[in-house]
Amino acid sequence: xxxxxxxxxxxxxxxxxxxxxxxxxxxxxxxxxxxxxxxxxxxxxxxxxxxxxxxxxxxxxxxxxxxxxxxxxxxxxxxxxxxxxxxxxxxxxxxxxxxxxxxxxxxxxxxxxxxxxxxxxxxxxxxxxxxxxxxxxxxxxxxxxxxxxxxxxxxxxxxxxxxxxxxxxxxxxxxxxxxxxxxxxxxxxxxxxxxxxxxxxxxxxxxxxxxxxxxxxxxxxxxxxxxxxxxxxxxxxxxxxxxxxxxxxxxxxxxxxxxxxx
Amino acid sequence: xxxxxxxxxxxxxxxxxxxxxxxxxxxxxxxxxxxxxxxxxxxxxxxxxxxxxxxxxxxxxxxxxxxxxxxxxxxxxxxxxxxxxxxxxxxxxxxxxxxxxxxxxxxxxxxxxxxxxxxxxxxxxxxxxxxxxxxxxxxxxxxxxxxxxxxxxxxxxxxxxxxxxxxxxxxxxxxxxxxxxxxxxxxxxxxxxxxxxxxxxxxxxxxxxxxxxxxxxxxxxxxxxxxxxxxxxxxxxxxxxxxxxxxxxxxxxxxxxxxxxx
Numbered sequence: 013x014x015x016x017x018x019x020x021x022x023x024x025x026x027x028x029x030x031x032x033x034x035x036x037x038x039x040x041x042x043x044x045x046x047x048x049x050x051x052x053x054x055x056x057x058x059x060x061x062x063x064x065x066x067x068x069x070x071x072x073x074x075x076x077x078x079x080x081x082x083x084x085x086x087x088x089x090x091x092x093x094x095x096x097x098x099x100x101x102x103x104x105x106x107x108x109x110x111x112x113x114x115x116x117x118x119x120x121x122x123x124x125x126x127x128x129x130x131x132x133x134x135x136x137x138x139x140x141x142x143x144x145x146x147x148x149x150x151x152x153x154x155x156x157x158x159x160x161x162x163x164x165x166x167x168x169x170x171x172x173x174x175x176x177x178x179x180x181x182x183x184x185x186x187x188x189x190x191x192x193x194x195x196x197x198x199x200x201x202x203x204x205x206x207x208x209x210x211x212x213x214x215x216x217x218x219x220x221x222x223x224x225x226x227x228x229x230x231x232x233x234x235x236x237x238x239x240x241x242x243x244x245x246x247x248x249x250x251x252x253x254x255x256x257x258x259x260x261x262x263x264x265x266x267x268x269x270x271x272x273x274x
Numbered sequence: 275x276x277x278x279x280x281x282x283x284x285x286x287x288x289x290x291x292x293x294x295x296x297x298x299x300x301x302x303x304x305x306x307x308x309x310x311x312x313x314x315x316x317x318x319x320x321x322x323x324x325x326x327x328x329x330x331x332x333x334x335x336x337x338x339x340x341x342x343x344x345x346x347x348x349x350x351x352x353x354x355x356x357x358x359x360x361x362x363x364x365x366x367x368x369x370x371x372x373x374x375x376x377x378x379x380x381x382x383x384x385x386x387x388x389x390x391x392x393x394x395x396x397x398x399x400x401x402x403x404x405x406x407x408x409x410x411x412x413x414x415x416x417x418x419x420x421x422x423x424x425x426x427x428x429x430x431x432x433x434x435x436x437x438x439x440x441x442x443x444x445x446x447x448x449x450x451x452x453x454x455x456x457x458x459x460x461x462x463x464x465x466x467x468x469x470x471x472x473x474x475x476x477x478x479x480x481x482x483x484x485x486x487x488x489x490x491x492x493x494x495x496x497x498x499x500x501x502x503x504x505x506x507x508x509x510x511x512x513x514x515x516x517x518x519x520x521x522x523x524x525x526x527x528x529x530x531x532x533x534x535x536x
Contacts, residue, residue: 059353060321060386067474067482091321091387092485100471100483121399123517124322125353137383173529179519181526195533197526199518209362212329220329221362223354250519250526255385256461257441257514264443264459264512267435271457 015044018097018106022090022127025050025073025083028156029113035077036160042168048083049097060130061089090131098138109135112145113159117184119237120203132180143181150187158189179252186244196245201236204228277306280359280368284352284389287312287335287345290418291375297339298422310345311359317351322392325350352393360400371397374407375421379446381499382465394442405443412449420451441514448506458507463498466490
């Protein structure tokens, strides 16, 4: 059986990033099947939301650059798309989930809010290796194509080598492909936001708030994904979802020892 | 300055769990201020979503059991509530975020989808220690009151002892409080779902899908949160959001060594 790649994103199936990556994978001739199942509209900052209280619908979506390339659009979140693709739409379990290429970086704590990353995480929850790919803000078509070619060339290696269970690769590509210096294996940086809320008054005299997060420049470890972007390197971070803090278990037992003895 | 606790949830501010926990904390007489900021309606399985594309509004919400207890309802997700409370509503930075009591357990991989947990995670992103509390399905008012008293009694200890950076406590309470045998420090279990989608045809002949996840009974480690519920113990798991898989970094460098040398 031919291997199958499931491609999804959170910007929606008609976004430039997934269209160009779909095209690059389709053209690769590397002998795998390509399935594209993605949201029907932008889903940024949805985190790992899933849709339980309304029905999901699936429609065919043609790709702009290539009438032979057909995808499926879903009225749901990136996680919904992966779940639905694997459990209801695809004829076989995919061998790799690729989420992206997102417009805008997913660095540091971004990964907690990121729909792009959550789609990859849904892959590993279902036992499928997965990568999330993002291009920093400001990238143009040329840069998306560069990032798409990078992923296309990485795919055979990912299909041949198993990633550790519960771990995705989170890939970020600097926006200006002409200035890229190389590739770094990184860890998640800090990437802190100053989450100021704009307090405003609506035409009826009622208060409302807009989230207006601004990046705070801070000290970043040299080996972080954030620093890799600043230095002009593609960043690849292994991100795991084994969330138990094992190191802290003994201390917590000490803190609660009297309760545990009851 | 008096210490302040921020209470939130994902079932909405009028849900039994937050109302009874609010009441218990309010009555504790432990000398802290209590601020309640929660969604105006149920937000289950929203994951760590944040609202960027529409304005947030805040309204006063009275508590049913106690007219002196006032909260704030927000037309947003649990993460929105914590962000907005800390950055725009409260007069001081809270010393502890408590999210719950959720109706229904948040065990194992549930924590990735859980709005209850995401509110606590928002706390630690903002540098505030945080706990998430859930009561297993089937709990009645009596059981919520038991869980609320448990949290109330835990709070002074949490205000006095710092949790490790980036780590929340995820607390689950068995539904039948009369049969609780004690407390266990646990790790996250597997808690796998069979995500069957119901495929149906609507009155206009169109296909739609309902997510119909069913729990799969599987082998659980003895020290998991899932097993603690089965055995009748309150479970406390330290859950961290330092998501870099440090252990895998050397192997990934080996896997990509030729790319890194470019």
